[in-house]
């Protein structure tokens with residue numbers, strides 16, 4: 001027996017994009033239902049857990065998820081002096097961050113179903129949900145928001161699929177000494193990507209993000225192991241690995257995010273920065289826009305206003321994301337000429353902005 005649930009806005013995914021969308025829409029009195037296939041929002045964590053200070057200024061979620069302050073970023077290129085730049089921000093407990101955002105949305109009136117996967121959009125404008133216990137639920141929303149990450153199911157329904165994905169693999173292990181900066185390492189073997197060391201008090205997230213195919217994960221692991229060995233030899237990290245994570249990072253060209261009554265947000269929309277791989281802030285900022293326009297469309301009973309969401313996020317992010325995507329194409333095409341290419345493909349160098 002299928003239950004039929006009605007709501008104004010169905011948000012698929014309770015990550016930063018979905019949480020921010022739900023919060024903004026519920027604050028404007030829309031009836032919002034968020035579903036996530038995970039049992040616990042934010043778990044397991046697949047993230048290096050850095051957010052820019054700018055994002056904290058936009059949110060009113062308290063500080064429970066903050067681990068430490070970050071002031072600078074150091075970039076390492078082989079055979080060159082270390083490049084330093086300001087990078088004010090924080091490392092966070094990403095699971096607590098996602099939970100704080102979704103709790104704020106619930107406080108504002110949104111509903112949440114975990115262990116619930118959106119599986120199908122049907123011709124009668126309903127969406128079929130499957131719960132982990134096998135139960136099926138039909139939802140009849142006025143607006144559907146795909147905030148369901150890099151391999152978005154909702155994106156597939158409207159023919160907007162991420163094709164350009166980078167592999168991210170990471171471990172967490174003890175730091176030898178506290179740091180209030182992040183470190184980024186370029187190396188010819190980290191193909192069209194970089195390695196990172198992000199401190200979390202006495203621990204560090206150490207990972208690599210690189211261009212690869214799902215068919216050669218072994219090589220990715222081997223590159224990560226050599227990167228860890230390098231950091232151990234440099235005396236930066238020590239001891240045993242206490243955690244590991246892997247995920248996919250979209251590196252897409254800019255495209256529309258509104259398809260009739262369907263909006264895409266965050267990784268599902270390719271809002272992630274194609275060079276840095278940072279996506280939390282863009283997901284939250286675009287989510288706030290999507291939630292606002294979705295609620296307005298409901299209040300006015302006019303899906304036509306949804307196109308303002310595209311106008312607004314493109315106005316803010318298009319130039320930056322377009323530029324980054326062009327740099328990514330350069331990076332992937334000319335990686336063999338590592339020394340000649342890399343400075344124009346990383347945000348710490350003037351050549352990047354030229």
Ligand SMILES: Cc1cc2nc3c(=O)[nH]c(=O)nc-3n(C[C@H](O)[C@H](O)[C@H](O)COP(=O)(O)OP(=O)(O)OC[C@H]3O[C@@H](n4cnc5c(N)ncnc54)[C@H](O)[C@@H]3O)c2cc1C
Nearest residue numbers: 013015016017037048049050118149168247266267279280
């Ligand atoms: C290794 C790694 C390190 C990273 N480090 C950083 C970093 O330090 N800083 C930064 O800014 N960005 C980082 N990113 C990118 C960042 O994690 C993403 O950009 C961000 O999570 C995007 O948020 P989102 O809400 O769009 O998607 P997600 O966080 O992926 O959330 C999508 C949610 O949708 C749910 N879902 C998926 N399909 C369905 C379905 N069919 N039905 C129901 N639910 C579904 C998932 O369970 C998930 O909870 C990193 C990424 C990786 C892989």
